Amino acid sequence: MEKNIFPPHFLDSLASEQGFEIQTFVDAHANESSLTSIRLNPFKPSETKTGQQVPWCTDGFYLDSRPSFTYDPLFHAGCYYVQEASSMFIDHILNTIRPNKDEPIKVLDLCAAPGGKSTLLNSALQNSDLLVANEIIKTRVPILTDNLSRWGTSNVIVTSNDPRDYSSLKNFFDVVLVDAPCSGSGMFRKDPDAMSEWSEANVNLCHQRQERILADIYPALTEDGYLIYSTCSYSHQENEDILDWLCTTFKLETVRIPIYKEWGIVETQSPNQKAWGYRFYPGKVQGEGLFAACLRKRESSTGQSNYKNNAQQKLPAKEMDQVNSYLENPDSFYLFKVAEDWLAINREHKESLNLLHRHLYIKKSGVRIGKLAGKDLVPDHELALSLLINKATVLSTPLNKEQVIQYLRRDNIDIAVNDKGWSLMTYEGHALGWAKLLPNRINNYYPKEIRIMSTLTSYPPTP
Numbered sequence: 001m002e003k004n005i006f007p008p009h010f011l012d013s014l015a016s017e018q019g020f021e022i023q024t025f026v027d028a029h030a031n032e033s034s035l036t037s038i039r040l041n042p043f044k045p046s047e048t049k050t051g052q053q054v055p056w057c058t059d060g061f062y063l064d065s066r067p068s069f070t071y072d073p074l075f076h077a078g079c080y081y082v083q084e085a086s087s088m089f090i091d092h093i094l095n096t097i098r099p100n101k102d103e104p105i106k107v108l109d110l111c112a113a114p115g116g117k118s119t120l121l122n123s124a125l126q127n128s129d130l131l132v133a134n135e136i137i138k139t140r141v142p143i144l145t146d147n148l149s150r151w152g153t154s155n156v157i158v159t160s161n162d163p164r165d166y167s168s169l170k171n172f173f174d175v176v177l178v179d180a181p182c183s184g185s186g187m188f189r190k191d192p193d194a195m196s197e198w199s200e201a202n203v204n205l206c207h208q209r210q211e212r213i214l215a216d217i218y219p220a221l222t223e224d225g226y227l228i229y230s231t232c233s234y235s236h237q238e239n240e241d242i243l244d245w246l247c248t249t250f251k252l253e254t255v256r257i258p259i260y261k262e263w264g265i266v267e268t269q270s271p272n273q274k275a276w277g278y279r280f281y282p283g284k285v286q287g288e289g290l291f292a293a294c295l296r297k298r299e300s301s302t303g304q305s306n307y308k309n310n311a312q313q314k315l316p317a318k319e320m321d322q323v324n325s326y327l328e329n330p331d332s333f334y335l336f337k338v339a340e341d342w343l344a345i346n347r348e349h350k351e352s353l354n355l356l357h358r359h360l361y362i363k364k365s366g367v368r369i370g371k372l373a374g375k376d377l378v379p380d381h382e383l384a385l386s387l388l389i390n391k392a393t394v395l396s397t398p399l400n401k402e403q404v405i406q407y408l409r410r411d412n413i414d415i416a417v418n419d420k421g422w423s424l425m426t427y428e429g430h431a432l433g434w435a436k437l438l439p440n441r442i443n444n445y446y447p448k449e450i451r452i453m454s455t456l457t458s459y460p461p462t463p
């Protein structure tokens with residue numbers, strides 16, 4: 001790649017950025033293809049093949065080649081997420097600010113779709129912690145909810161709101177991640193098309209939008225809570241300048257994150273407030289471009305949200321028994337209904353859910369269990385992928401790889417079964433979804449919207 005392949009003024013605009021070395025940067029874009037990395041789901045241990053570990057993330061691994069994820073059953077079962085390695089640094093920040101997990105926390109991922117960092121945050125949390133993942137753009141919400149459902153946990157709420165809607169939730173979240181919309185230069189190697197959209201004017205527009213988002217969300221952060229800020233851009237206007245603005249506008253103090261020299265990450269300081277930031281340059285790190293920083297709030301925002309509970313929903317006991325029969329540990333869940341659907345969330349989060357419900361548009365809360373059709377509970381796809389299902393009592397049909405592909409394509413499945421009723425379709429012990437076993441056929445209930453569409457001409461597929 002030649003220098004002039006980059007957008008006009010782009011390289012010049014980076015010349016004075018801390019740690020930027022033009023030749024290393026240009027060579028990395030010319031000679032190295034972007035790396036493939038995955039992050040394993042700690043709640044769904046599997047036989048997924050991995051290569052070298054990503055140094056700043058325990059569950060992160062580079063792959064030696066890019067396999068066909070579409071045809072890997074373990075991908076669909078939520079055993080791992082395909083994520084760019086630099087992004088996984090958020091895991092290291094979270095471990096630094098929360099070395100032990102004594103007190104439950106509430107975490108907000110404000111700009112969350114498609115859910116890479118939400119699943120990463122979720123991995124580091126326990127059931128007693130709450131994760132709220134928000135995505136303002138409605139059309140991007142389904143991919144976010146799908147990815148979080150695949151992760152399997154029941155301590156997650158997804159909302160679709162403008163950040164300003166959160167300003168009424170004063171002092172609510174212990175950690176807020178703002179992975180801000182940005183000019184995207186850090187992704188040039190992965191997505192060369194992003195180059196055509198880059199301009200200095202757009203960098204400035206992004207800067208303004210980033211300030212607006214941060215100002216809107218600040219009141220929702222609790223006193224002594226942590227704000228993690230990240231972009232996939234190299235421009236100081238979107239990074240160190242934002243840190244300076246945050247520290248002068250709000251009562252926020254910088255948090256220094258320990259890093260090892262051999263990781264290749266560049267530690268920077270904002271020009272005025274000397275706030276610490278962490279820059280990832282391809283060529284120096286094994287990953288794409290990223291900026292990340294962490295700040296701590298040292299005041300309480302004025303005004304209190306009303307934390308009182310909503311009136312209790314009256315629930316039909318017979319239906320409740322049906323629902324409970326699918327759960328491994330029914331007592332640890334708060335069950336509720338939204339229209340005809342039954343849902344379950346960890347008991348600890350009942351009040352938070354009710355509060356969020358009054359302020360925000362909720363798109364997913366906990367795990368959708370299913371709905372009653374006559375006496376039969378029609379189990380939901382979310383339940384199949386969840387960790388709360390009672391695998392000892394629910395039927396399970398193991399499939400081989402070829403049958404999995406038939407199942408994921410929503411085709412007929414070539415398999416003889418003796419059992420009758422709802423059954424999980426599994427691969428190496430991991431559930432992929434539901435099918436109904438009938439005396440002479442199997443009804444495939446894999447959701448239409450996410451079925452594999454491409455045609456396989458041979459099996460196994462060529463990557």
Ligand SMILES: C[S@@+](CC[C@H](N)C(=O)[O-])C[C@H]1O[C@@H](n2cnc3c(N)ncnc32)[C@H](O)[C@@H]1O
Nearest residue numbers: 111112113114115116117136137179180181213
């Ligand atoms: C960098 S992406 C987030 C990537 C995500 N955190 C992940 O790791 O998968 C930024 C997100 O911010 C959303 N966004 C765009 N404009 C926004 C705004 N004004 N306020 C909040 N979020 C916005 C975008 O739709 C996008 O999903």
